[in-house]
Amino acid sequence: MGPYLSAARSGARRALANPAELGVRVLFYIVVLVVLVALWGAAAEANGGEVAAYSFIALAWYLMVAEASVIGTKPRLIEQIGTDIGGGMVATEMLKPISVVSWRIASELGEAGARLLCAAVSGAVFITAVAGPPPHWGALGLALPSMLLAVTCIVVAQHLFGAISFWLGDAKSAWYLFQKLVFLTGGMLLPLQIFPPWLETLSWALPFWTMAYAPARLASGHLEPWILAGQLAWLAVLAVAAGIAFAAGERRLQVGGG
Amino acid sequence: MLAIETEGLSKSFVTGRGRARLEIDAVHELSLSVAAGERLAFIGPNGAGKSTSIKMLTGILYPSSGSARVLGYVPWDERRALGHHIGTLFGQRSQLWFELSPRQSFALLTAIYRIEKNAAARRIAELAELLEAADLFDQPVRSLSLGQRMRCELAASVLHEPRVLFLDEPTIGLDLIAKQRFRDMVTRLNEHKGTTLFLTSHDVSDIEQVAKRVVVVNHGRMIYDDKVSRMRRSILSTKLIEVRFESPPQALSLQGAHVLKVSGAGYKLVVDTEQRSIREVLDELLDNYRVADISVLDPPLEEVIERIYDVSPTQKDKWAPT
Numbered sequence: 001m002g003p004y005l006s007a008a009r010s011g012a013r014r015a016l017a018n019p020a021e022l023g024v025r026v027l028f029y030i031v032v033l034v035v036l037v038a039l040w041g042a043a044a045e046a047n048g049g050e051v052a053a054y055s056f057i058a059l060a061w062y063l064m065v066a067e068a069s070v071i072g073t074k075p076r077l078i079e080q081i082g083t084d085i086g087g088g089m090v091a092t093e094m095l096k097p098i099s100v101v102s103w104r105i106a107s108e109l110g111e112a113g114a115r116l117l118c119a120a121v122s123g124a125v126f127i128t129a130v131a132g133p134p135p136h137w138g139a140l141g142l143a144l145p146s147m148l149l150a151v152t153c154i155v156v157a158q159h160l161f162g163a164i165s166f167w168l169g170d171a172k173s174a175w176y177l178f179q180k181l182v183f184l185t186g187g188m189l190l191p192l193q194i195f196p197p198w199l200e201t202l203s204w205a206l207p208f209w210t211m212a213y214a215p216a217r218l219a220s221g222h223l224e225p226w227i228l229a230g231q232l233a234w235l236a237v238l239a240v241a242a243g244i245a246f247a248a249g250e251r252r253l254q255v256g257g258g
Numbered sequence: 259m260l261a262i263e264t265e266g267l268s269k270s271f272v273t274g275r276g277r278a279r280l281e282i283d284a285v286h287e288l289s290l291s292v293a294a295g296e297r298l299a300f301i302g303p304n305g306a307g308k309s310t311s312i313k314m315l316t317g318i319l320y321p322s323s324g325s326a327r328v329l330g331y332v333p334w335d336e337r338r339a340l341g342h343h344i345g346t347l348f349g350q351r352s353q354l355w356f357e358l359s360p361r362q363s364f365a366l367l368t369a370i371y372r373i374e375k376n377a378a379a380r381r382i383a384e385l386a387e388l389l390e391a392a393d394l395f396d397q398p399v400r401s402l403s404l405g406q407r408m409r410c411e412l413a414a415s416v417l418h419e420p421r422v423l424f425l426d427e428p429t430i431g432l433d434l435i436a437k438q439r440f441r442d443m444v445t446r447l448n449e450h451k452g453t454t455l456f457l458t459s460h461d462v463s464d465i466e467q468v469a470k471r472v473v474v475v476n477h478g479r480m481i482y483d484d485k486v487s488r489m490r491r492s493i494l495s496t497k498l499i500e501v502r503f504e505s506p507p508q509a510l511s512l513q514g515a516h517v518l519k520v521s522g523a524g525y526k527l528v529v530d531t532e533q534r535s536i537r538e539v540l541d542e543l544l545d546n547y548r549v550a551d552i553s554v555l556d557p558p559l560e561e562v563i564e565r566i567y568d569v570s571p572t573q574k575d576k577w578a579p580t
Contacts, residue, residue, distance in 0.1 A: 003366075003369040003370045003372070005369075006365070006366055006369030006370075010355070010358065010362065010365075010366055013358075013362070014357050014358070017357060018357070088351065089351070091313075092346075092348070092351050092353065094318045095317075095318060095337075095341060095344075095346050096341055097339070097341035097342050097371065098338070098341075098370055103370075253318065254317075254318060254319055254320045254334060255319075255320050
């Protein structure tokens with residue numbers, strides 16, 4: 001087994017080795033869903049059963065998938081990457097015959113994948129119970145790979161943002177910025193179509209819609225396969241950017257010490 | 259065959275800007291050859307340039323000038339290729355995954371170094387025996403004591419059978435027994451596998467018991483390079499005499515020696531061998547006093563090293579190895 005696949009497997013094992021942490025995370029996710037579904041249920045009822053062409057069931061499935069994609073990843077990973085860069089951990093990893101950024105991404109993906117699976121299964125059961133079955137099974141079928149792509153985009157982008165620590169010394173500001181951007185322009189709380197036009201345009205221009213909106217839109221019953229292509233394109237851009245940022249950062253460590 | 263070869267290896271760092279700009283020579287023209295299988299202690303006070311040198315030799319730091327080859331590789335240009343052949347063990351940085359057991363960490367390292375599965379299993383069994391650590395390999399790393407963890411760290415460092423092992427303060431924080439055990443294991447590895455050892459440590463016993471050759475650096479410059487066994491003699495012209503008299507002497511007066519410590523009938527004397535030979539002092543002692551027991555000792559290595567650290571680089575020629 002190659003080193004990166006091994007790292008992913010080990011990451012998954014790490015996530016599952018701590019069932020208490022996983023349980024709390026899933027519980028928190030369900031609580032968030034309860035609140036959001038109640039809010040959007042009230043909003044839909046007040047608008048004649050739908051909001052921006054999303055029915056209550058569509059909105060419930062939208063929220064379930066959007067939140068699951070984000071809950072699967074580590075919220076403070078960017079900060080941790082910054083600490084590892086500043087504290088010399090990354091320099092130590094550079095001693096091994098691997099690509100440090102690929103190794104880290106693989107390991108995080110393994111962990112995120114395991115958490116995503118648990119969250120998505122629990123969320124699907126909950127939403128089916130409170131709102132009903134998915135509006136379109138075919139679209140839901142596309143939402144599954146889209147969720148994996150969403151989590152991959154998040155983890156890769158987190159490494160891109162975390163790499164700022166090579167220059168700034170820490171990544172707290174980058175973490176804050178990333179979190180707000182995903183929250184606002186990623187469609188975590190509401191579909192992009194509900195945004196004011198300027199914010200919707202801005203959101204489409206940024207990569208964050210691939211991280212929550214993309215799979216959520218599919219799960220809400222919209223059979224739009226181009227979304228997967230859009231995610232793949234952005235993933236390629238983010239991966240190249242993260243690779244370049246880490247290569248430049250590692251070179252900086254090699255020149256300046258770390 | 260040479261394992262490590264450097265020529266004029268230098269690294270300087272710039273701090274501050276404008277008028278506060280300062281260029282610091284962390285390592286200055288280090289020229290060093292280490293033969294394959296050698297056990298070298300690379301020592302110096304804090305800030306002497308040891309870690310910077312190790313970082314350059316392992317490829318994670320570019321030099322400002324000079325050249326180096328480790329096992330034929332230029333470390334900073336061929337870092338990943340070199341990574342397959344070197345091992346590193348840092349006393350203050352773990353390479354095991356805390357949430358996994360050492361055996362699970364070894365599985366990851368097996369993948370990283372692309373070791374064939376059966377070969378890895380054989381190697382892990384071999385290391386378990388050599389490091390007497392079989393019972394530790396299946397416990398979570400976080401539950402191991404520091405001494406136990408360091409045994410597992412050592413196993414992780416040499417799993418891929420590196421030809422050069424860099425040890426940076428490997429015994430820091432260990433108790434006396436764990437330190438001794440660790441030194442024995444590292445030495446055994448060198449004897450069994452011919453692994454070249456490149457050790458930095460502030461612990462004199464690490465140097466005495468692991469290394470055969472010592473290189474001292476200070477202010478980024480190499481100021482001493484010789485066998486550990488010759489270090490005391492070439493640096494200090496003093497010997498210690500521990501003598502116990504049958505009864506405490508009324509007065510003890512010996513030319514070329516002075517009393518360091520008195521405890522009942524036991525005396526500790528320091529002899530300056532440049533003033534008077536040790537043999538003359540011993541003869542005078544035995545002829546004029548009723549001696550019950552006597553021994554002659556070299557001064558402690560700490561004292562020798564302290565003396566080396568104190569010297570300015572320009573005085574280094576005085577200690578050139580013979």
